[in-house]
Amino acid sequence: MSDNRELSYRPAVDNAKDHRAVVDMLCELVDELSPDEDNADVKKLFETDIRTALKSTTIHIVLALLGEEPIGLSRGDILTQDPIFRLREDNRCGYVDQMFVRKAYRDRGIGGYLMRLCEDWFREQGLKHCILHAAPKAVRFYARIGYQPNREMFKKL
Numbered sequence: 682m683s684d685n686r687e688l689s690y691r692p693a694v695d696n697a698k699d700h701r702a703v704v705d706m707l708c709e710l711v712d713e714l715s716p717d718e719d720n721a722d723v724k725k726l727f728e729t730d731i732r733t734a735l736k737s738t739t740i741h742i743v744l745a746l747l748g749e750e751p752i753g754l755s756r757g758d759i760l761t762q763d764p765i766f767r768l769r770e771d772n773r774c775g776y777v778d779q780m781f782v783r784k785a786y787r788d789r790g791i792g793g794y795l796m797r798l799c800e801d802w803f804r805e806q807g808l809k810h811c812i813l814h815a816a817p818k819a820v821r822f823y824a825r826i827g828y829q830p831n832r833e834m835f836k837k838l
């Protein structure tokens with residue numbers, strides 16, 4: 682398939698267009714990762730969560746665009762007093778979340794580049810560590826770019 686649109690990456694900004702793009706892609710993300718659950722409640726929460734995130738100086742959301750079309754995103758949060766690094770000299774760390782590339786555009790390095798832009802931003806903020814929780818389907822993707830299991834998360838509802 683030939684597609685002459687240009688691929689670009691930029692930080693999402695606090696406006697209605699970027700807010701919509703991020704929320705729409707996150708709704709696709711939860712439906713893909715939890716297809717058997719009713720995701721209506723979490724989808725509603727994205728509206729406010731992303732509005733807040735786009736105003737925050739400790740959260741960085743990057744968009745991948747093909748021409749004007751949003752096709753992927755990554756989100757980096759600076760965690761303070763996090764439970765893993767709190768006893769080290771630098772008790773802050775980066776946390777990557779909400780990694781998503783629309784299905785038609787996967788396996789061309791876009792997810793890897795979105796991760797790199799998040800890590801670059803953490804470095805600019807003086808952070809030395811980056812952690813994430815990998816969905817089982819994404820473990821191989823993260824392992825390929827250097828992420829190894831550290832401690833297992835156990836969840837009880």
Ligand SMILES: CC(C)(COP(=O)(O)OP(=O)(O)OC[C@H]1O[C@@H](n2cnc3c(N)ncnc32)[C@H](O)[C@@H]1OP(=O)(O)O)[C@@H](O)C(=O)NCCC(=O)NCCS
Pocket residue numbers: 710713714779780781782783786787788789790791792793794814815816818819821822823825
């Ligand atoms: C995880 C995800 C973000 C990866 O995005 P992506 O754009 O496909 O990522 P990349 O293309 O950089 O890497 C994916 C694979 O393509 C391969 N690849 C990278 N560049 C490539 C290229 N130029 N040509 C062919 N393959 C390439 C990688 O080796 C990798 O292989 P893997 O299947 O062994 O992991 C995407 O699959 C996704 O959105 N998944 C659903 C949501 C999800 O699971 N998010 C993570 C939640 S923790």
